Amino acid sequence: MAKVSFREELCKGCELCKQACPKGIIEMGSHINAMGYHPAQVTDMSKCIGCAFCAWMCPDVVITVEKEGKA
Amino acid sequence: MSKVLMKGNEAIGEAAIKAGCRYFFGYPITPQSELPEYLSRRLPQVGGVYLQAESEVAAINMVYGAASTGARVMTSSSSPGISLKQEGISYLAGSELPCVIVNIMRGGPGLGGIQPSQSDYFQATKGGGHGDYRLLVLAPASVQEIVDLVKEGFDLAEKYRIPVMILGDGILGQMMEPVDLGSETTLEAGEKPWAVTGKMGRTKNIINSLYLDPEKLEKHNRHLEKKYLEIKAKETRSELYQTSDAEIVVAAYGMIARVAKAAVDMAREEGIRAGVFRPITLWPYPEKELNQAAAQAKAVLTVEMSLGQMVEDVRLSLNGRLPVEFYGRVGGMVPTARAVYEEIKRLAKTYGEVK
Amino acid sequence: MGVVFERPKSLTQQKFHYCPGCHHGIIHRLVAEVLDELGLQDRTIAIASVGCSVFAYDYFDVDAIQAAHGRAPAVATGVKRSRPESIVFTYQGDGDLASIGAAEIIHAAARGENITVIFVNNAIYGMTGGQMAPTTLVGQETTTSPQGRNPKNAGYPIRMSEMLATLPGASYIARTSVHDPKHVRETKKAIKEAFQVQVEGKGFSLVEVLSACPTNWHMTPVESLEWIKNEMIAYYPLGKFKSAEEAK
Structure with a gap:
């Protein structure tokens, strides 16, 4: 079990996280944030493996990743 | 302490060490190379750092770095090298960093010559680099005064967080005179809360001159202005020689003031009441002191090794109250006491009561 | 659940x-992660330069100095x-380090200054609006090379890492990229090694990071990744050009 959370207000919609996700579960939201961008979101969290590739690629440090069994 | 015989350039170095300066960054240029040479020997002996930079541009930025950490730091050069340092000087002023910059002036423009000159007065006192800023400019006239002003320069630089320039000429740098070096300054640690030293639990410090928001830049400019006005009010220095009854006041700074004194002595022997006004701070310019010195005067003669630079400040200070004439030699030629005396005599005839 | 990745x-x-998709943010984060992991935050002094990253002094939570264009290595020398x-x-x-500051970086390396340099090469002047940089590739279109960089007029792009690695004073020189997660990890490793070189007092370390400027390249952030991979790396090969062991 893993979970990624996005600080949506920081997202600039660059899609680098979406490109990096090996499970293809990141999509850009249809709504816009305060900066006017479509922020990234996860479509199916149950498929997340917690690899943190999205967070590694994110230029705006939007993403926090949590994983089962990690302290 | 007993006096020692020292060359001007070397005295600057020893005075800096006595003032607690342990860092020097420079680049060789005539006629000030004895100073970096001296410090390259002396600084390692006192646990300091002498570093020869790849250029004057790099040297002044090394000064910027060391000053940012709160260290007492100095650089020196001569006219063309000081031109190269102007970018860094503007940043030092904008970031409010204390340091001492020595300019042992030589002739210009361009590569000019290597003989003494006073042709960097405008550059030193009116800007030089970009932006609304001032340097505190000190102009010694003897090797002893070099020692005193270098020490005072470091204190003033830190008191006001401002770059201080010691403006001398090739004669002063090259000549030897006996000096009393005085005692060593003891520096107290932790008196610069603004310095970058690693944040160690406190909020971080930033050394910066960038303010993209015009309101913030105006506020910063006003803050600098306030400081400059305070310096103007409190820190002018000058020397008066025989001015109390002087009809003709000779305004001259640095070595040329000594030539002017000799000329005044010659004039006094001829019954001409002449005196010398010598500004020690070129910025702030001692306006009040000049007006006091010229209280009884009929005319002021400004003598410089330039085509006439300080004369503008003399005119501004007197604000049309008195005629101001100019005598200068340039290119490394030095006005003689005889030539200055002849000028005094001419002015006395033109403007004086005693014909 | 435990946190495996956070700010x-x-x-x-x-x-x-x-701008969206600009790699400065990734590289800032990697430097910050390394400072955290090596426990250096409290003793670090950052020198920001002139260019898009001019506000780096606001982003790193360490004492910082803003330096004049190209002069950061000289300022760092004075600090160190x-x-x-x-x-x-x-x-x-790249404009700051490889053009206006070429003398300062070469001499800081030649002196073996015990500092670390993070050199972001995106082959363009970003802040001023996409002009030709010293690292702009031959044929690359910019606002001041509208027909593409022509070496007959503008000369050739400079491979700074290779050049600096020839200096005996340089202890650690590496070129990396951040165009995919694997290379981001390798960049972090290189940055960590570079800081370790400094911590151990072994001298001058530099990491050149190939980086995207989607706005001035006129590409999407995702297209920019491909351009780094296919065009930039072809001219600027990745690798370690000098390690502390082989220095001097």
Whole structure:
């Protein structure tokens, strides 16, 4: 079990996280944030493996990743 | 302490060490190379750092770095090298960093010559680099005064967080005179809360001159202005020689003031009441002191090794109250006491009561 | 569940001003992660340069100095010489380091200054609006090379890492890229090694990071990744050009 959370207000919609996700579960939201961008979101969290590739690629440090069994 | 015989350039170095300066960054240029040479020997002996930079541009930025950490730091050069340092000087002023910059002036423009000159007065006192800023400019006239002003320069630089320039000429740098070096300054640690030293639990410090928001830049400019006005009010220095009854006041700074004194002595022997006004701070310019010195005067003669630079400040200070004439030699030629005396005599005839 | 990835402590909470998909943010984060992991935050002094990363002093939660264009290595020299116990790094772009500051970087390396340099190469002047940089590729279109960089007029792009690695004073020189997660990890490893070189007092370290400027390249952030991979790396090969062991 893993979970990624996005600080949506920081997202600039660059899609680098979406490109990096090996499970293809990141999509850009249809709504816009305060900066006017479509922020990234996860479509199916149950498929997340917690690899943190999205967070590694994110230029705006939007993403926090949590994983089962990690302290 | 007993006096020692020292060359001007070397005295600057020893005075800096006595003032607690342990860092020097420079680049060789005539006629000030004895100073970096001296410090390259002396600084390692006192646990300091002498570093020869790849250029004057790099040297002044090394000064910027060391000053940012709160260290007492100095650089020196001569006219063309000081031109190269102007970018860094503007940043030092904008970031409010204390340091001492020595300019042992030589002739210009361009590569000019290597003989003494006073042709960097405008550059030193009116800007030089970009932006609304001032340097505190000190102009010694003897090797002893070099020692005193270098020490005072470091204190003033830190008191006001401002770059201080010691403006001398090739004669002063090259000549030897006996000096009393005085005692060593003891520096107290932790008196610069603004310095970058690693944040160690406190909020971080930033050394910066960038303010993209015009309101913030105006506020910063006003803050600098306030400081400059305070310096103007409190820190002018000058020397008066025989001015109390002087009809003709000779305004001259640095070595040329000594030539002017000799000329005044010659004039006094001829019954001409002449005196010398010598500004020690070129910025702030001692306006009040000049007006006091010229209280009884009929005319002021400004003598410089330039085509006439300080004369503008003399005119501004007197604000049309008195005629101001100019005598200068340039290119490394030095006005003689005889030539200055002849000028005094001419002015006395033109403007004086005693014909 | 435990946190496996979060914002490093050596970054402030300040939102980056960079364009969407700009890699400065990734590289800032990697530097901050390394400072956290090596426990250096409290003793570090960052030197920001002129270019898009001019506000780096606001983003790193460490003491910082803003330097004139190209002069960061000289400023860092002054800092390190007066505070050898501090960890000092510069963060410079290609215009700053390879053009106006070419003399300063070469001589800092030649002296073996015990500092770390993060050199971000995106082959363009970003802040001023996409003009030709010293690292702009031959044929690359910019606002000042509208027909593409023509070496007959504008000369050739400079491979700074290879050049600096020839200097005996340089202890650690590496070129990396951040165009995919694997290379981001390798970049972090290189940055960590570079800081370790400084911590151990082994001298000058530099990491050149190939980086995207989607706005001025006129590409999407995702297209930019491909351009780094296919065009930039072809001219700027990745690798370690000098390691502390083989220095001197």
